[in-house]
Amino acid sequence: xxxxxxxxxxxxxxxxxxxxxxxxxxxxxxxxxxxxxxxxxxxxxxxxxxxxxxxxxxxxxxxxxxxxxxxxxxxxxxxxxxxxxxxxxxxxxxxxxxxxxxxxxxxxxxxxxxxxxxxxxxxxxxxxxxxxxxxxxxxxxxxxxxxxxxxxxxxxxxxxxxxxxxxxxxxxxxxxxxxxxxxxxxxxxxxxxxxxxxxxxxxxxxxxxxxxxxxxxxxxxxxxxxxxxxxxxxxxxxxxxxxxxxxxxxxxxxxxxxxxxxxxxxxxxxx
Numbered sequence: 001x002x003x004x005x006x007x008x009x010x011x012x013x014x015x016x017x018x019x020x021x022x023x024x025x026x027x028x029x030x031x032x033x034x035x036x037x038x039x040x041x042x043x044x045x046x047x048x049x050x051x052x053x054x055x056x057x058x059x060x061x062x063x064x065x066x067x068x069x070x071x072x073x074x075x076x077x078x079x080x081x082x083x084x085x086x087x088x089x090x091x092x093x094x095x096x097x098x099x100x101x102x103x104x105x106x107x108x109x110x111x112x113x114x115x116x117x118x119x120x121x122x123x124x125x126x127x128x129x130x131x132x133x134x135x136x137x138x139x140x141x142x143x144x145x146x147x148x149x150x151x152x153x154x155x156x157x158x159x160x161x162x163x164x165x166x167x168x169x170x171x172x173x174x175x176x177x178x179x180x181x182x183x184x185x186x187x188x189x190x191x192x193x194x195x196x197x198x199x200x201x202x203x204x205x206x207x208x209x210x211x212x213x214x215x216x217x218x219x220x221x222x223x224x225x226x227x228x229x230x231x232x233x234x235x236x237x238x239x240x241x242x243x244x245x246x247x248x249x250x251x252x253x254x255x256x257x258x259x260x261x262x263x264x265x266x267x268x269x270x271x
Contacts, residue, residue, distance in 0.1 A: 001036050004043040009070040010271050017162065021269045026157035028052050028263075035085045037071065037078055045071030047082035051092075052263035061254065064092040067265035069103070083110075093251040095259060097266055104246055112248040115229065115256055120238035122224040124193075124216035127209040133172040134207065136214050143168050146176045151199040154180075154262060163270040164196070167214055169207040177203040179211055182266060184225065194225045196261040201232035208235050230261065 002018035013021075022033050030051050037045035048067035053060055066086060071079045087094065087110065099107055137143055140159060146168045147155055155178065158164050163182045170176045178199035184192045193215050198204045204211075208231070215221045226235055227244070234240070249259045261267070 001033075001043060001046050001048075004036070004046055005048075005068060005070060008072065009068055013269070013271055017270070021162050022048060024050050024052075024263070024268055025160040026052060026263060031089065034067065035082045037075060037082065039075070044075045045079065045082060047086060048265065049086055050264055050268060054263065056254065056258050062092050063263065064089060064094050065264040066094060066096045068269065093249065093254055095247075095249045095264060097247045097261060097264055099246060099248055104248070107248045107250075110250065112250045113256070115247040115249060115259060117244045117247050118228045119241045119244035120226045120228065120231075120234045121241055122212060122226055122235045122238040124212040124222055124224055125209075126216060127213045129210070129213070134210060135170045136210055137168040137170055138166065138214075138218070143178075146170050147178055147199075151176075151178045154178075154197065154199070158262065158267055161267040164267050165219070167211055169203075169210045171203065171207060174203060175200060177207050179204070180262075180267070181215070181224070182270070183219075183221065191221065192223050192225055193219070193221045194266075195227070195230055196266055198231050204231055205233055229257070
């Protein structure tokens with residue numbers, strides 16, 4: 001499957017990178033890694049999936065994240081076999097965090113709902129590091145010591161995820177703000193970071209400039225995409241995107257605010 005996805009979906013990712021991304025690093029029973037179509041000896045289509053178990057309001061909820069979907073043109077009429085096989089699995093909430101244009105109306109017909117993806121475009125400026133009480137932590141040992149509880153669990157689950165980068169801003173006397181981001185492309189330009197998780201939104205408002213400065217000076221990324229459902233308040237300065245990329249989910253019981261970007265292809269596949 002990895003060779004197929006490299007050759008037919010995204011050649012920027014080597015087959016070895018696809019193979020590494022397919023198996024997530026967090027502990028969870030994976031009933032499969034998606035489904036594929038085979039004709040005689042060759043694969044002609046694939047739909048990846050990432051599974052996780054999350055504690056939400058004291059209950060364990062099971063998720064299936066629909067990920068990369070690719071079918072050769074001459075077999076497109078069989079594409080729905082893959083999607084139906086995934087959705088037929090009982091007991092899961094389903095997320096689709098990067099649906100393509102043609103998939104969005106299909107998802108809507110299958111009772112997927114849109115998440116609010118209002119997104120601020122933030123310039124990563126070289127703000128002065130003006131406080132000795134603030135430390136920006138990126139080494140694994142430093143992050144482990146700074147985090148606790150849910151944030152520490154999330155870090156340990158995603159520390160080896162292929163697409164994630166981790167940073168903690170620790171403020172003396174106020175705790176720590178943990179953020180996960182990934183590099184993304186827009187108009188085929190690898191100039192953007194996308195924030196996938198913020199652990200302390202109240203503190204993020206105060207220390208966001210340290211994170212944006214870090215993205216520019218340490219990673220060479222000039223712009224950050226910050227979804228308000230993830231970061232909370234809109235960072236300043238920023239402009240709101242007119243057409244942010246959609247994200248969708250299907251669940252009989254969960255609210256939109258209980259859906260996030262973790263434990264998904266966004267954390268595992270560095271396309």
